[in-house]
Amino acid sequence: MKPARQPIDGVLLLNKPVGITSNAALQKAKWLLNAKKAGHTGTLDPFADGLLPLCFGEATKFSAYLLDADKRYRAVMQLGVTTTTGDPEGAVLDTRDVSVGCDDLLAVLPRFMGEIGQIPPMHSALKHQGRPLYEYARAGIEIERPPRRVTIRALDMIECMPPRVVLDVQCSAGTYIRTLAQDIGAALGCGAHLTALTRTAAGGFSLDQAHSLASLEALEASQRPAWLQPADCLVAHLPAVQLDEADAAGLCQGRSVPYSGQHAGLMRVYSGTNRFLGLAQAQADELIPRRLIATHQA
Numbered sequence: 459m460k461p462a463r464q465p466i467d468g469v470l471l472l473n474k475p476v477g478i479t480s481n482a483a484l485q486k487a488k489w490l491l492n493a494k495k496a497g498h499t500g501t502l503d504p505f506a507d508g509l510l511p512l513c514f515g516e517a518t519k520f521s522a523y524l525l526d527a528d529k530r531y532r533a534v535m536q537l538g539v540t541t542t543t544g545d546p547e548g549a550v551l552d553t554r555d556v557s558v559g560c561d562d563l564l565a566v567l568p569r570f571m572g573e574i575g576q577i578p579p580m581h582s583a584l585k586h587q588g589r590p591l592y593e594y595a596r597a598g599i600e601i602e603r604p605p606r607r608v609t610i611r612a613l614d615m616i617e618c619m620p621p622r623v624v625l626d627v628q629c630s631a632g633t634y635i636r637t638l639a640q641d642i643g644a645a646l647g648c649g650a651h652l653t654a655l656t657r658t659a660a661g662g663f664s665l666d667q668a669h670s671l672a673s674l675e676a677l678e679a680s681q682r683p684a685w686l687q688p689a690d691c692l693v694a695h696l697p698a699v700q701l702d703e704a705d706a707a708g709l710c711q712g713r714s715v716p717y718s719g720q721h722a723g724l725m726r727v728y729s730g731t732n733r734f735l736g737l738a739q740a741q742a743d744e745l746i747p748r749r750l751i752a753t754h755q756a
Contacts, residue, residue: 465515466493466514466686467515467516467689468513468514468515468686468687469511469512469687469688470491470674471509471668472487472512472668472669472671473507473665473668473670474502474506474508474509477504479501479504480501481498481501483671484497484498487671487674490671490679490682491514491686492679493514495514495518496512497512497513497521498512498513498521499524500524500660502657503545503547503636503655504547505547505654506657508658508665508668509664510668511524511663511692516752517689519749519751520690520692520693520737521692524663527631527660528611528630528631528660528661529631529657531626531627532626533627533635533638533652533655534623534624535622535624535625535643536650536651537556537620537622537623538553538556538621538648538649538650539554539621539650539651540552540640540650540651541651543579543636544634544639544640544651544652545636545652546651554649555648556621556648558620558647562646563615563642563646566645566646567625570641570642571610572609572610573607573609574607574608575605576606576607576633576641577605577606578603578606578637579636609633610627610638611629612627612628613625614626626658635652636651636652639651639652661692663691669685689734689751690734693737698727698728699719699725699726699745700728701735703729706727706730709735712747714744715745716743717743718743724738724748725737725739735750736748736749736750
């Protein structure tokens, strides 16, 4: 019989293994931590591995800030082969001879730098009329998808031995690296798909900070929560303000409190004991509560 669940709040930086879904990884970590509430900050496909920040308890209230953050990937492409999904899980659509070299790749990559348009893949979780696109794809139905604007901030070739090419990609949230590989292959005239994908960074976190499910499971149950980052790590990019105990209590009760600082906009708020209270909007001469943590952290 499992022990009664205690409040578990924080962020686990997980190194998701290849071969399982992000949700399966989340549910395993949730079970290992005996947590009540959990969520992730952007999925990785089953064939992909790498950094998957998982939020538990009160940290789930701030997960959107990491969901919308930039990501970084190590992407392994195979030139000359296209698949239905753009990755190794799909059926092969076409195979072509590869006559391009590294110089050809270097000439093409700048086309995909900066803000570009991407047509989302049919094999994705984006919704159409309430159903994910992959359900239509499995039924052989093609849905017209408008291109979406994404930003490729850096695109570097770190290995080049055609038909195998390895890229380092830094991009905005919502970028499909599978689609990027397919589009690069199309620009080269030979086609391409991803054979491996590793997320190496998300927001201010990097893969070398992450833990595996196996190493988490090897710990005693009482030791596992120590691996969690505090909830405010998700909003560390925002300016902070510290309140005295009276104003902290007022804010936690949902009231606006006086503010005389220089910053405007969303801010991290702490009590006089450096306890993270949540987020508030600074405007004019007041702080307005926006997203506060539950009182069990008091």
